[in-house]
Amino acid sequence: MFVSKQKGDSRIREILTSADIKYEVDDDGDYKVIFRFDDGRTQLAFINSKTETFAGEEVREVWSVGLRGKGQLSAAVANELLAKNHRYKLGSWEILKQAGEVLAIFRVSLSADADQNELVSVLQMVAMQADEVEKEFLGNDDL
Secondary structure: OEEEOOOOOHHHHHHHHHOOOOEEEOOOOOEEEEEEOOOOOEEEEEEOOOOEEEOOEEEEEEEEEEEEEEOOOOHHHHHHHHHHHHHOOOOEEEEEEEOOEEEEEEEEEEEOOOOHHHHHHHHHHHHHHHHHHHHHHOOOOOO
């Protein structure tokens, strides 16, 4: 259930443990959760232990990679992701270039003190949105 190389934020650990969600903590102290959907698909999502402050509020990021590839995303794919952002109440797609790869990441910033209901709901939504994009554009289940 719990594999830790570093402790990670204890607030997250308490929520995930209480919600009976299996997780690992990576080298950065971030929480990794693999969601298993009813159709057999899976999706890896992260909750950052590191927080930042915005307008006096401590916030953290919850995110998942929906697309990964070499070079750049096509203009059509990038535009489709941008258009999808319109329908979300929380979160958005962003593009990150890293080590010769391009990643499309669905990310939500929320209060670092979010309660169990809010954090688990956001985590599920992030994983679901990333998995839907992976299925739509790649047609596989690698992420």
